Amino acid sequence: MTETPEEFYARTKDVLRMPPLEDWETFPFEGEIRLRGLQPPAEDEKRRFGEGGIDCHVCGKSADDRIWEDEHWQLTAVGPTGLPIVLILEPKGHYDIETLPAELAVELGPLMQRIERAIRAAGDIGRVHIGRWGEGGEHLHWWFMARPARMRQLSDSFAAIWDDILPPVPEDVWRASVAKVVAALG
Numbered sequence: 544m545t546e547t548p549e550e551f552y553a554r555t556k557d558v559l560r561m562p563p564l565e566d567w568e569t570f571p572f573e574g575e576i577r578l579r580g581l582q583p584p585a586e587d588e589k590r591r592f593g594e595g596g597i598d599c600h601v602c603g604k605s606a607d608d609r610i611w612e613d614e615h616w617q618l619t620a621v622g623p624t625g626l627p628i629v630l631i632l633e634p635k636g637h638y639d640i641e642t643l644p645a646e647l648a649v650e651l652g653p654l655m656q657r658i659e660r661a662i663r664a665a666g667d668i669g670r671v672h673i674g675r676w677g678e679g680g681e682h683l684h685w686w687f688m689a690r691p692a693r694m695r696q697l698s699d700s701f702a703a704i705w706d707d708i709l710p711p712v713p714e715d716v717w718r719a720s721v722a723k724v725v726a727a728l729g
């Protein structure tokens with residue numbers, strides 16, 4: 544049995560719970576925090592950029608946008624941002640995960656391993672967080688977000704929020720880190 548979005552909303556909107564924020568060591572905020580009211584379902588599902596490959600900026604990427612590529616995949620460095628290294632992996636063809644051809648899907652696992660190893664080879668990286676949300680753009684894109692070694696407060700899912708809170712990594716440091724990743728990718 545599933546709920547319609549309206550049933551889901553009706554059941555939850557008045558009984559939201561405040562989680563134990565004070566126990567969340569990775570939560571970036573403190574002080575008095577109030578919950579936002581839950582908004583009802585919209586009339587329709589949200590649209591994503593590049594639907595059907597039309598005006599898709601990922602399909603339009605050039606060699607200048609990429610730090611690495613092979614026949615089917617491309618890697619872009621985002622930044623500098625707050626975290627030391629943030630990369631995006633995309634297929635060159637316009638696919639989402641459910642439309643990714645089988646021959647590309649089998650490449651994905653080994654490639655993710657290879658990218659994680661390359662990021663860690665940059666040095667002083669504690670963990671690499673890998674994420675796929677796909678809410679903004681239709682073209683499949685995987686996030687690789689590296690946090691500094693021993694910075695435990697930047698662990699887990701709030702790392703993406705910390706990325707916006709921390710001041711950007713100095714440009715020269717960031718470029719050197721990206722160069723190390725590219726060198727490690729071979």
Ligand SMILES: [Zn+2]
Pocket residue numbers: 593596599600601602603636637638682
């Ligand atoms: Zn595309």
